[in-house]
Amino acid sequence: MAGFNTAVTGLKAASTDLDVIGNNIANSSTVGFKTSRTEFGDIYATAVVGAGSSNVAGSGVTVSDIAQDFQAGTIEFTNNNLDLAINGSGFFQLDDGQGGTTFTRAGAFQLDKDGFIVSKSGKFLQGYGLDDQGNRLPIGNLAVSQKESPPKATEDIDLSFNIDSREDPTTLTFPYDKDTPASFTYSTTVRTFDSLGNEHTIKYNMVERRPTKDVYSVTTASTAVRISGVTVDPTDGFSAAEIASIEAADSRIDGATLSYSGGVMSFEIKAKYSDYGDVVIEDVSGTPTDITPAPTERDANEVRLYDLAVPSAAQSPATIDVSGVSIVVTDSMSELDMANTIQAREQEILDRNPAIESVSVIDAGSGNYQISIRFKAEQGNINPTSYPISITPTGYTGMSLNSTVDGDNGFQGMYRLYAYLNGTELLDIGKVEDPGEPGAPAGNTEVGPILLEFNPSSGLLRGINDVTFTSGATAPSITVSGADPANNATTITLDLTGTTQFASASIVKSSTQDGYTKGDLIGVSFSETGEMVASFSNGQNQDLGVVAIATFENQSGLQPSGDTEWTATLTSGDAIVNPPGTGLNGTLRSAALEQSNVDLSAELVALIEAQRNFQANSKTIETQNTVTQAILQI
Known part of the structure; x- marks a missing residue:
């Protein structure tokens, strides 16, 4: 009787359904697991003659498909940055090292002994490598290739501060001494690093110009002298052109007077910036020892x-x-x-x-x-x-x-800026060698202070080292030389943009520098867009690669291959690989795992239904057997 075969197909189908449900329940805690459901189809015997007749009892049931549900599971956060979850569509791509490629949503990764990121089954996570410029390389095994961060010498310092305009420069002790705080107005220190990663400091001392002027008076029997490199001959008068030449040669000079009588010349030079550097005065032979006047100081008052x-x-x-x-x-x-x-x-x-x-x-x-x-x-x-x-x-x-x-208010808002390596060694920060110094090429710089000039009305910085600019605009950079004991070729660019002279406490408003010491790897993390970032003990971060995410035209066509992995088939189509967050790809979550999407409540209800179906088919066989026995007893 056909009824026996029909009931047997029902028992087989119900048994398969119980197997699928049991597998779902067993994997309810498996990371990245996707639940399956059993899909059935009825069986009808067909014949050439009489085909299509509605008077066909049917031949039972068959399992037409065991379909997987790729709905995302709940994302739970962990304490391991190598635990990854995809928030959205896509799969991690794995390589077994022998040419086999599988795909998974289970992101519980770890590092192997060689620094490669591998799954629990030992397969390599795939991603894009990065070259030195940050450009993406072809897809390959992702690895933590950098175990340390090399040191970098400081090359840029951005420093801005406020100097209290209420400070009285007349109270400063004279002469200036870097070790005497009472001789300078304000001081601040910036940390730096040399080419080997050794830490140093640069101390900046600001000395406000006192309301004074330096005056030179010289008497000499020479018929000519050289002032800041400009030769003047008093025998034909001290012309306006000669004064202009001296002032053009040395920006510190703002005037000169001269008299000549009986072969003896006397002159006075008024220097703009007291304590900034001596004006070089020499005879025409170029020997400054003949006449070396020391400046005397006078008040700037008229x-x-x-x-x-x-x-x-x-x-x-x-x-x-x-x-x-x-x-x-x-x-x-x-x-x-x-x-x-x-x-x-x-x-x-x-x-x-x-x-x-x-x-x-x-x-x-x-x-x-x-x-x-x-x-x-x-x-x-x-x-x-x-x-x-x-x-x-x-x-x-x-x-x-x-x-x-004559009066001179050029002292207002004027400061001498000194820089010291480790608080002791005076640095070259762009001070032009005094004009007229023997053997000094024009434009060379030397150790010593430079000048900062503030607008006395607005308090905004408007001049650095005799280079003026619009108050409050971007300041010209200052080049600091000699601050890297490990490499004399290293220079530091100092930017003082934003520095002010307001009537408030002297403070550092911002201070940054780009150097750092050697660092060791302390961890790896991932961004939402897949960048794998290595963190080092020196505070630096480095992008090592980008995780690849694979999608399919028909993910339902993927073939389960165990270990919560799938392989591509002709039905699924080839993998389309892109970084996370691009196109329809989901974003990446670090220190998170996607849990199983099994709904235990629904599975338990389905289990009851499968059990009922199995029992009902068993009852069909029992009934058929009773009928058969009744026939045999006729």
């Missing part, structure tokens, strides 16, 4: 000195107007009386003229006295017509200008 004259009886009383303050003098006064009378009105003069610092009496000897009007240093060189002295009656010259010492 000072006007006035002679006094007592009015005659015909002129008395007379009025002297000192910049808006009227003072009456008479013929009964002496010059000392006049001087004291004017000096007694000092406070009124100061109140009406904020630019004036003081009014004082000078004893010129022989009963003669003078009035000295001293202006504030920050006022600089004042227009001769400013702050006039007027006298009545007309023709009376009771207070006449004797001499003027």
